[in-house]
Amino acid sequence: MPRLKTLTLSSLSTLALLAAAPASATTFTISWWGFNGDKLQEIIVNPFQEMCGCEVVFETGNNGDRLNRLQMRSGAGVDVIYLTDSYSQTGIEQGLFQPIDPAQIPNISELYEMAQAPQGEYGPAYTVGRIGLVYDSARVNPPITSWNDLWREDLAGMIALPNITTTTGPMVVLKAGDHAGVSAYEDQDATFASLAELVPNVVTNYNTGSEMINLFSTGEIAVSMTQDFTLNPLRAAVPTVEWAALEDGEIAVLNTINIPTGSENVELAHQFINFVLSAEIQQQLAEQGVDAPVNTNVTLTDEQAASWTYGEEAIGRLQRIDYSQLNPARNEWLDLWNETFGM
Amino acid sequence: MPTRIHPLLIAFTVVVYLFLLGPLIIIFGASLSDTTYLTFPPQGLSLRWFENIWEISAFRRTIVTSLQMAFLGTLIALIIGIPAAYALNRHRVSLPAWLSTLFVLPILVPEMVIGFSLLRSVTVQMGVPVWYALLIGHTLLVIPYVIRVVSASLASFDFSVEEAAISLGSHPAKTFFTIVLPNIRSGVIAAFILSFITSINDVSVSLFLTGPGISTLPIQLLAHMEQFFDPTIASVSVVLMMLTIVVMIIVERTLGLAVVAK
Amino acid sequence: MKRLAGWMLATPATLAIALLLVIPVAGTIGMTFGTPGQGDWGIVQPYADFFASNFRRRVLWRTFEVAGYVTVISLAAGLVTAYVVARCPAWTKSVLVVLAVFPLLTGVIVRSFAWLVLLGREGMVNQFLIWTGLIDGPLTMLYTPGAVIVAMVYIFVPLMVLVLVGVLENIPEDLLQASSSLGAGPVASFFQVTLPLAVPGLIVGAVLVFTASFTSYATPALLGGTRQMMMGTFLHQSAMVRFDWPGAAVVAAIMLAVILATVLVMTRLAKRLNPMAT
Numbered sequence: 001m002p003r004l005k006t007l008t009l010s011s012l013s014t015l016a017l018l019a020a021a022p023a024s025a026t027t028f029t030i031s032w033w034g035f036n037g038d039k040l041q042e043i044i045v046n047p048f049q050e051m052c053g054c055e056v057v058f059e060t061g062n063n064g065d066r067l068n069r070l071q072m073r074s075g076a077g078v079d080v081i082y083l084t085d086s087y088s089q090t091g092i093e094q095g096l097f098q099p100i101d102p103a104q105i106p107n108i109s110e111l112y113e114m115a116q117a118p119q120g121e122y123g124p125a126y127t128v129g130r131i132g133l134v135y136d137s138a139r140v141n142p143p144i145t146s147w148n149d150l151w152r153e154d155l156a157g158m159i160a161l162p163n164i165t166t167t168t169g170p171m172v173v174l175k176a177g178d179h180a181g182v183s184a185y186e187d188q189d190a191t192f193a194s195l196a197e198l199v200p201n202v203v204t205n206y207n208t209g210s211e212m213i214n215l216f217s218t219g220e221i222a223v224s225m226t227q228d229f230t231l232n233p234l235r236a237a238v239p240t241v242e243w244a245a246l247e248d249g250e251i252a253v254l255n256t257i258n259i260p261t262g263s264e265n266v267e268l269a270h271q272f273i274n275f276v277l278s279a280e281i282q283q284q285l286a287e288q289g290v291d292a293p294v295n296t297n298v299t300l301t302d303e304q305a306a307s308w309t310y311g312e313e314a315i316g317r318l319q320r321i322d323y324s325q326l327n328p329a330r331n332e333w334l335d336l337w338n339e340t341f342g343m
Numbered sequence: 344m345p346t347r348i349h350p351l352l353i354a355f356t357v358v359v360y361l362f363l364l365g366p367l368i369i370i371f372g373a374s375l376s377d378t379t380y381l382t383f384p385p386q387g388l389s390l391r392w393f394e395n396i397w398e399i400s401a402f403r404r405t406i407v408t409s410l411q412m413a414f415l416g417t418l419i420a421l422i423i424g425i426p427a428a429y430a431l432n433r434h435r436v437s438l439p440a441w442l443s444t445l446f447v448l449p450i451l452v453p454e455m456v457i458g459f460s461l462l463r464s465v466t467v468q469m470g471v472p473v474w475y476a477l478l479i480g481h482t483l484l485v486i487p488y489v490i491r492v493v494s495a496s497l498a499s500f501d502f503s504v505e506e507a508a509i510s511l512g513s514h515p516a517k518t519f520f521t522i523v524l525p526n527i528r529s530g531v532i533a534a535f536i537l538s539f540i541t542s543i544n545d546v547s548v549s550l551f552l553t554g555p556g557i558s559t560l561p562i563q564l565l566a567h568m569e570q571f572f573d574p575t576i577a578s579v580s581v582v583l584m585m586l587t588i589v590v591m592i593i594v595e596r597t598l599g600l601a602v603v604a605k
Numbered sequence: 606m607k608r609l610a611g612w613m614l615a616t617p618a619t620l621a622i623a624l625l626l627v628i629p630v631a632g633t634i635g636m637t638f639g640t641p642g643q644g645d646w647g648i649v650q651p652y653a654d655f656f657a658s659n660f661r662r663r664v665l666w667r668t669f670e671v672a673g674y675v676t677v678i679s680l681a682a683g684l685v686t687a688y689v690v691a692r693c694p695a696w697t698k699s700v701l702v703v704l705a706v707f708p709l710l711t712g713v714i715v716r717s718f719a720w721l722v723l724l725g726r727e728g729m730v731n732q733f734l735i736w737t738g739l740i741d742g743p744l745t746m747l748y749t750p751g752a753v754i755v756a757m758v759y760i761f762v763p764l765m766v767l768v769l770v771g772v773l774e775n776i777p778e779d780l781l782q783a784s785s786s787l788g789a790g791p792v793a794s795f796f797q798v799t800l801p802l803a804v805p806g807l808i809v810g811a812v813l814v815f816t817a818s819f820t821s822y823a824t825p826a827l828l829g830g831t832r833q834m835m836m837g838t839f840l841h842q843s844a845m846v847r848f849d850w851p852g853a854a855v856v857a858a859i860m861l862a863v864i865l866a867t868v869l870v871m872t873r874l875a876k877r878l879n880p881m882a883t
Contacts, residue, residue, distance in 0.1 A: 029555055034570065059555035060566065068848040069554070072467050077555055157745055163831045165846045204748040204830035207846075210570040217380065218572065219726040220747060334847065338660040341832050348689055349791070356689040359682055360701075363708055363763060366719035369729065373722065381722050383729060427618035434611025442615060445622055452630055453820035453864055455840050456857040463636075463850070464629035483625055486618060515610075544712035546823045550841065561714050565823070568718065580715040587710040591703065 026054040028265055028272070031070065032082040034060030035209055036233070036290050043284045048275055052268055062208050063087040064165050070096055076262025079269045082126075084167045085254040088119060089323045097122050097258040104270035107277040107295070112312060115254065115294035123258035126276055127291035129227045130309045130318055131168050131251040133244040134234060139222040144244040147175045150223070155201045158222040160215050163205040164337040168225060170330045171251055171321070173337070178248075185329055192336050205341060213237055227253055231307050232289035243307070252309075252318035255291070286310075367584065374577035381574055392578040402579070404556070405563035408477075412559060413542040416481035417489075417535055424489030425531065429523070431490070432497040450487045454547035457483065462551040473554035480548040485538035492537060496530025497523075532597055536590055543586075634861070637854045651855050661839075665859065668835040671750055671825075672818040675757040679814050680807065682758070683765025688795075690766065691773040702770055709763040713823045720756040721747065721827055748830035756828050757821065761814045768813065772806025773799070805875040812871045816864050836860050 028048075032040075037060075045056050059066060059078055067087050070078065075096045083091060091097055099121035102108055108116050108124055115125035135144050140155070150159065162168040173191060177184030180194035203221055206212040209230045215221045217237040226234075234241050257276070259269045275281060279297035286293045286300055292308035293300070300310060309315055369383045377387030396402050431443060449457065458480065465476045500523065508518045524531070549559045558566075560579075568576055639650040646653040655661050690701045708716060723729050726743040734740045746752055776799055784794040822837035829835065834842070836856060844853035 031555070034566070037570070057556040064846050064848070068845060071848065072462075165842065202832070203745055204832050207831065208569055214569075214572040219743070220745065335658060335660060338834070339658075342660055342834050343663050348692055352685055352689050355682075356686045359686045359762065360704065362759070363705060366716070366723060366759065367708060367711070369723065370715065370719050383722070423617035423621060426614035430611045430614035434614070437611040438615060442619065445627075446618060448622055448626055451864070451868065452626065453816070453857075453860050455820055455822055455837050456630060456633065456861050457626065459840065459844050459853060459857050460629035460633040461625070462844070464632055465625070479625055483621070486622065490618065540710055544710075546713060547820075547837070550822065551844070561712060561823075564714050564718075565826075568714075568721075568827070576718055580711070580718060583715055584711050587707065590710070591707070 026052070026265060026268070027057055028052065028054045028268055029057050029059065029078040030080055030082070030272075031059040031066045031078040033062065033208070034058065035229070039285075039288050039290050043281060043288060043290070044276055048272060051275070052271065054265075054268065062165075063167055067091055067096075070260055074262065075260045076264075078260055079263040079265045080272055081258050081260055083256060083258065085118060085125070085256055086167055086170075086321070086323045086327060088123065088256040088258055090327055091258065092119055092122055093327075096260055098261050098263070098266070100124070100259060100273070101270060104267070105274045105277065107274050107279075110279060110297050111277065111294045112296060112315065114315065118254050118256065123256045123273070124277065125254035125256050125294055126273075126282075127229070127255045127285075128294055128309050128315055129229055129253045129255065129292055131171060131225065131227050131253055132246055133223065133225050134216075134231065134241055135224075135244060136216065136222040136238060136240050137242045138240040143242065144223065144246075146246060146248050148179055148248075149244075150175075150201065150225075151179065151197060152201075155223055157201065157203055159198075159201045159203065160212060160221040160224050161198075161202055161205050162212075162225055163207050164330070164334055166207060167253070168227065169205075169337070170326055170333060172225060173329075173333050174321075174326075185325060188332075188336065192340055195337075195340050199341065202341065216241065228307065228309060229291060235307075249317065249319055252315065252320050370577050370580050371584070374574055374581045376574055376577075379573055381572060381577060392574040393582070395575045396579055396582065399567075399575070401558075401563055401567070402560070405558045405560045408474075408557060409543055409560040412477060412481040413539045415478055416485055416542050417538040419478075419482045420485045420489045420538055421531065421535065424486050424534070425493055425524075428490045428493035428497055429519070431494055432500075433502065446490045447487050449483050454484070454545070455550075458548040458551035461548070466552065466554075473552065473557045477549065477552045477557065477559070480552050481542045481545065484545060484548060485541050488537045488541060489534045492534040493527060493530045496527040496533075500526055529597070533594070536594060540587070540590065543583075630861070633854050634858050636851060637858045651851060652859075655852075655855050655859065664834050664836060664839050667750065667833070668819055668837075671753055671757070671835060672815050674754050675761060675818045676811050676815040678754070678758050679761045679765045680811055682762050683769050683810065684803075684807070686762070686766050687769035687773055688799075691770050698770075702767065705763050705766040707763075708759075709767070713760060713821075714827075716760050717756050717824045717827045720752065720759065724752050724755070724828070747828060748832060750829070750833055752828040753825050753833060753835070756824050757818050760824065761818065764817075765810050765814060768810040769803070769806060772803050772810075775806075776802045801878075805879040808871050808875040808878070812868060816867055819863060819867075820860055 049056050059069065061069075063083050064087070066081065067083060067090065070081060070091070071094060081091070081097075088097070100123055105124070111124060112128075115128060118125050133144050133147070133150070137143060139158070144150075149155075161172050164170065164173075173195065174184045176195040176198070177187070177191040180187075180190045182190045184191040204215070206215060206224070209226060212221075212224050212226055213230060213234050216224070216234060228243065231241075231243055257273050259266060259273075263269050277295060279295045282291075282293040282295040283298045285291045286298055286308060287304055289307070292310060300308070305311070309318070372385050373381050373383045374392055375388050375390070376382055376385035377389035377391070378385075427446060430438060431446075461476060461480050461483075465471045465479055466473070471479070504526075505518055505522050508522050509515055513521075544561060545559070546561045546565070549562050553559060553562050560583075564576065564579055567579075637651050638648045639646075641647045644650040644653070686705070690698055690705070693701060724746040725731070726745060726747075730746065731740075731743040735743065780798055780802070781794055784798045785791075789797065820837055821835070822841060825833065825835040825838045826841070829838065836859070840853055840856045840860065843849045843856055
């Protein structure tokens with residue numbers, strides 16, 4: 001049966017070649033969102049690959065997705081993991097991370113104090129952001145100036161909220177509580193009744209920042225709640241988008257880097273963290289519109305600083321979330337959220 | 344003759360065909376657009392979104408992985424499926440009736456359930472590495488197609504030829520390769536193509552089994568769609584469509600179009 | 606020796622499916638059961654919890670609804686198309702069948718994506734409606750059950766056409782000739798001869814489309830969004846986002862039960878309704 005034989009032989013040899021191809025030196029695995037992938041490749045990955053002579057591989061997805069996968073693998077499979085502070089808090093509680101050795105990360109001393117050890121002996125924060133509202137000024141009039149504006153009738157069918165499964169989702173519930181004049185932790189009924197009033201305004205709830213940007217760029221929505229790291233790419237897609245100047249204040253978010261217990265390259269991981277915390281890299285990331293800097297040696301012009309949470313003073317004005325309260329509440333709110341939006 | 348059919352029915356059918364093929368033409372047009380957003384008709388013609396596929400390392404890697412899964416998965420399925428199909432046809436009496444139902448289970452059980460169950464058992468409980476777990480999933484998916492199609496081919500094979508050869512002294516195994524296999528060639532090729540396409544297009548099983556650095560093209564496409572809603576998605580779609588056309592031409596050349604209708 | 610030969614040949618495939626499919630799926634079903642004495646319902650407590658949740662019942666019902674609409678519409682469109690195609694001369698018929706099947710081979714994501722583009726507020730459907738003056742401003746069509754239904758019909762009509770052309774071709778020409786020679790017009794012939802003989806095939810097609818749309822993931826994920834969850838997307842969210850594996854297992858088990866029940870009932874029905882069965 002010559003045909004079958006040739007087919008088998010050629011497939012096997014091709015596959016052998018394919019499989020043999022990338023077996024190079026060490027593989028360093030980073031778990032992050034994948035957002036701004038091309039810029040991160042340029043600013044962080046390429047220089048780091050040269051420094052370490054290793055090959056960098058990614059696991060991408062949102063916080064929940066990646067933390068769950070890490071838990072499935074019992075802390076193995078990736079060398080460093082980028083998470084937002086509420087999720088890294090969960091990771092710590094689940095025993096998935098190892099404490100870092102500050103001696104191997106000298107650049108930590110250059111950071112704002114709140115970023116150096118936000119979660120005890122675990123990873124530092126590499127950026128600080130705010131959660132607020134964005135809107136397309138071409139379609140929304142008058143402009144948005146308060147969280148309560150979300151409930152405006154003229155915004156019917158124009159909003160996408162972060163899904164409860166995202167970082168910012170639970171904060172929607174907190175704000176719904178504020179809107180009803182109650183604490184979301186104490187009066188769930190009133191809070192969710194207030195959330196239900198939002199329903200006619202909401203088209204869909206997004207799972208990732210990039211999904212939200214797509215919804216804006218295709219005109220499906222004109223208002224959303226998001227973190228400020230999405231602002232630059234959002235403005236590039238839809239120039240008329242504005243960050244709402246909220247009189248009732250925005251929420252602070254710290255993104256952390258941690259080393260999972262199953263990391264195969266712990267020393268390299270420390271090197272990597274030190275690398276991304278350096279003033280040089282933080283400067284480039286800020287200037288290229290990727291992340292707000294937490295290294296005090298980064299200097300930005302007023303124009304560059306405009307879209308970031310920059311400076312000790314600006315950071316001081318933000319509302320901090322107590323994750324030890326929010327995280328447990330989040331699980332309870334999951335079903336109530338689905339019953340509000342998913343029926 | 345079409346003249347016996349009411350014109351309204353013909354009109355309806357034309358509409359259905361426009362409905363079926365129109366969107367694909369629109370994707371084709373959108374892939375050639377020189378804009379960074381999806382639009383039809385295309386504004387300016389450019390092949391840059393096709394070039395972009397190759398430039399994105401994630402696409403390069405996942406195309407390779409998808410091809411690996413499709414080829415290997417189908418190969419393994421053929422190796423274990425052809426004997427099984429042969430046994431079902433030739434040795435029907437000595438095998439229980441439920442066996443053919445067992446072989447069809449991967450089609451019966453929802454893919455989402457298969458994917459989730461494999462994730463639990465193979466990846467988490469047994470700790471099988473991602474690439475192998477993915478291969479297991481893809482092989483499982485296509486086994487029923489191999490067994491069914493090859494069985495159908497065997498059903499129309501006259502076994503008396505095989506018996507004659509054996510009675511003349513030919514070893515049963517050798518007889519299989521020299522007499523049976525060449526005669527069911529079209530069935531094997533059809534099974535290969537069907538399985539290959541099933542594996543390349545699989546979403547529901549791969550969704551659960553992909554891991555860091557290892558993903559398949561459809562899953563990567565979903566991820567890309569989430570991040571960038573640009574014409575690259577359209578150009579990848581066109582590439583997949585071209586692949587399908589090539590496959591269909593191969594089918595036409597070797598087996599004739601009538602086989603598709605079966 | 607002969608008896609053993611059959612088993613030896615079939616064993617690898619049997620083992621593969623038994624070890625890699627049956628056992629894992631049995632495991633999934635196994636984990637859905639609670640402990641006896643826990644809660645009011647004992648070992649089926651997790652199922653009771655599922656049905657007690659308004660949201661989950663809604664997801665299940667919505668999946669039935671969507672799958673139902675998709676099946677009926679695909680059946681209707683597919684039947685008419687298959688009827689016309691089956692009556693075409695051989696060469697035209699082959700070409701038409703190939704054209705109908707071609708979309709089937711391009712994969713769900715490509716085809717769902719097409720509707721993501723078409724149904725957007727800036728998509729062609731809205732542009733067309735505005736151009737004809739039927740509406741003033743764009744409608745939001747995405748992230749609604751309608752969008753999911755339209756896209757799924759698009760995905761399954763080719764399958765239906767493929768199945769039904771085969772079914773209609775198998776209806777002996779002489780029966781129809783007999784019917785018309787007895788004075789029945791084409792409509793009467795269709796309803797009294799063709800349709801009853803096609804019923805078993807229709808049921809096969811309907812079952813295929815219903816089960817596939819009931820368990821679908823990609824299309825509801827892309828076109829329905831988080832506010833229009835169906836069983837497939839809910840299973841994914843439970844397992845991979847919320848990491849609620851017991852909950853996910855319950856969803857999986859219910860999905861499996863619905864599919865098996867559908868196939869069993871419909872196969873029985875098809876056998877009973879087949880006028881040509883011996």
